[in-house]
Amino acid sequence: MSLKKETYDVIILGAGVAGISAAVHSIGRGLRPLVIESTANIGGRARSFEDRVSGDIIDNGQHVMMGCYESFFHVLTKLGTMKRVKKQEFLSIPFYFPDGRRDLLHAKGIGNMHGPLGMALGFMKLSFLSWKEKRSLLYFAFRLKLGMCKPGSMTAMELLLSESQSKRIIDLVWTPVILATMNGKPEEVSAKIFITVLRLAFFGSGDASTLYIPQCGLSELFEPFQEWLEKQGGLLIQSNGIDRLHIVDDRIKGVYLQDGMYIESKQVISAIPPHSLVKVLPETSISLSYISQLNAIQYSPIISLYLWFDRPFPAIDIAAIMEASTQWVFQKTTKMRDGSSLLALTISAGNDIIHSSTEELAHACATEIRLCFPEMNDAQLLHWKVIKERMATVLIDPDTENARLNSTTPITGLLLAGDWTNTGLPATLESAALSGKLAASLL
Numbered sequence: 001m002s003l004k005k006e007t008y009d010v011i012i013l014g015a016g017v018a019g020i021s022a023a024v025h026s027i028g029r030g031l032r033p034l035v036i037e038s039t040a041n042i043g044g045r046a047r048s049f050e051d052r053v054s055g056d057i058i059d060n061g062q063h064v065m066m067g068c069y070e071s072f073f074h075v076l077t078k079l080g081t082m083k084r085v086k087k088q089e090f091l092s093i094p095f096y097f098p099d100g101r102r103d104l105l106h107a108k109g110i111g112n113m114h115g116p117l118g119m120a121l122g123f124m125k126l127s128f129l130s131w132k133e134k135r136s137l138l139y140f141a142f143r144l145k146l147g148m149c150k151p152g153s154m155t156a157m158e159l160l161l162s163e164s165q166s167k168r169i170i171d172l173v174w175t176p177v178i179l180a181t182m183n184g185k186p187e188e189v190s191a192k193i194f195i196t197v198l199r200l201a202f203f204g205s206g207d208a209s210t211l212y213i214p215q216c217g218l219s220e221l222f223e224p225f226q227e228w229l230e231k232q233g234g235l236l237i238q239s240n241g242i243d244r245l246h247i248v249d250d251r252i253k254g255v256y257l258q259d260g261m262y263i264e265s266k267q268v269i270s271a272i273p274p275h276s277l278v279k280v281l282p283e284t285s286i287s288l289s290y291i292s293q294l295n296a297i298q299y300s301p302i303i304s305l306y307l308w309f310d311r312p313f314p315a316i317d318i319a320a321i322m323e324a325s326t327q328w329v330f331q332k333t334t335k336m337r338d339g340s341s342l343l344a345l346t347i348s349a350g351n352d353i354i355h356s357s358t359e360e361l362a363h364a365c366a367t368e369i370r371l372c373f374p375e376m377n378d379a380q381l382l383h384w385k386v387i388k389e390r391m392a393t394v395l396i397d398p399d400t401e402n403a404r405l406n407s408t409t410p411i412t413g414l415l416l417a418g419d420w421t422n423t424g425l426p427a428t429l430e431s432a433a434l435s436g437k438l439a440a441s442l443l
């Protein structure tokens with residue numbers, strides 16, 4: 001392929017959510033982006049594929065969004081795929097325990113006012129918390145709302161203990177929230193980001209806490225991207241990644257592709273993860289200090305399981321599983337062709353069990369499902385698939401949060417995007433989309 005010099009205003013590395021968002025916002029600024037993706041897929045970690053045995057489409061891991069995902073929804077709106085995501089009316093999560101107990105968080109406010117009031121009313125009705133625990137939880141929420149909690153360089157656990165949250169509240173309420181939104185354990189993750197999550201999502205106004213669940217494979221959310229991009233004068237190159245950035249005198253000059261092609265450009269947005277960026281940065285004196293910062297970044301795993309059972313599952317889209325290895329279960333479709341069911345299970349920050357065999361994990365989680373849902377008591381597991389993403393997201397501990405890299409770099413013309421960059425958010429779809437917007441705003 002030959003590309004005319006200066007045809008494109010900016011080269012974007014990676015067609016994950018950050019790269020797609022950077023392209024959308026570059027176009028919004030009247031620029032023509034060239035997006036270069038090393039694989040044959042777009043969407044990055046948010047992608048889906050066909051399970052070879054069943055022929056069903058499954059995701060690289062179940063993804064959920066919240067009403068506060070403004071930047072991510074902007075991207076879906078541009079691509080016309082917002083309708084492929086189902087919005088809950090208000091945050092509603094059933095809880096299931098393996099000993100048969102059940103509960104329901106129904107964060108319904110008054111009229112359409114579901115925000116903090118709905119959340120407070122929802123927590124008040126939970127039966128697995130005592131009145132004393134509810135009071136302590138509300139007092140913490142109240143202090144948060146008034147900006148009275150000072151996270152400093154604490155971990156979320158240190159903050160919770162300093163706010164007199166009991167071990168039981170931490171185990172039953174805060175740990176599931178932290179695992180789901182930050183993919184880390186309370187004793188690992190930054191209290192600063194934890195507070196941001198609570199303020200934006202759980203105590204944010206309007207629909208901020210409402211869950212949005214994709215009704216299609218994740219790749220389908222981004223499927224119109226290539227055509228949309230090309231209509232706007234941009235271009236997507238796939239299956240041919242960046243081999244090396246060309247940097248002279250701390251200025252970006254262009255990029256070398258894996259097939260040997262060279263493309264000149266004065267502006268490049270890198271929207272690839274830190275472990276990929278280290279591989280493409282040449283070892284100049286400036287990038288050496290960058291490389292050591294990138295190498296210091298830690299990751300946290302997510303284990304995703306897909307279980308096919310021989311009978312229908314109760315009519316629920318999502319459930320939190322308590323006091324078990326499984327953390328969340330999602331029903332992938334309520335109408336399987338033969339009366340069977342397909343469930344997606346999620347285990348965030350599963351460092352303790354990631355070394356178990358996939359077979360062990362599948363059977364252990366299937367047992368938990370049978371215990372939590374009596375309807376599945378003697379259900380047969382027909383087929384299973386376990387996906388272990390060891391580097392699912394960066395682990396944002398207090399040190400990492402203080403050292404997160406900004407969109408600008410010491411290399412003129414090189415900007416950074418990606419869920420791991422300094423967006424002030426946990427490493428999520430929203431952080432990725434926001435990072436692309438921030439980088440494009442600096443072009």
Ligand SMILES: Cc1cc2nc3c(=O)[nH]c(=O)nc-3n(C[C@H](O)[C@H](O)[C@H](O)COP(=O)(O)OP(=O)(O)OC[C@H]3O[C@@H](n4cnc5c(N)ncnc54)[C@H](O)[C@@H]3O)c2cc1C
Nearest residue numbers: 014016017018038044045061063064241242418419428429
């Ligand atoms: C199992 C799992 C479950 C998750 N669940 C949720 C969830 O429920 N909600 C949520 O908000 N977030 C969730 N996340 C996080 C979310 O997927 C990520 O935050 C987001 O997708 C990151 O997007 P990104 O564009 O920053 O990076 P990536 O998705 O990693 O995209 C980077 C892209 O760059 C490409 N690339 C790499 N090297 C090169 C190169 N040299 N040249 C060209 N291209 C290159 C890669 O192939 C990739 O396509 C989950 C993640 C995982 C793994």
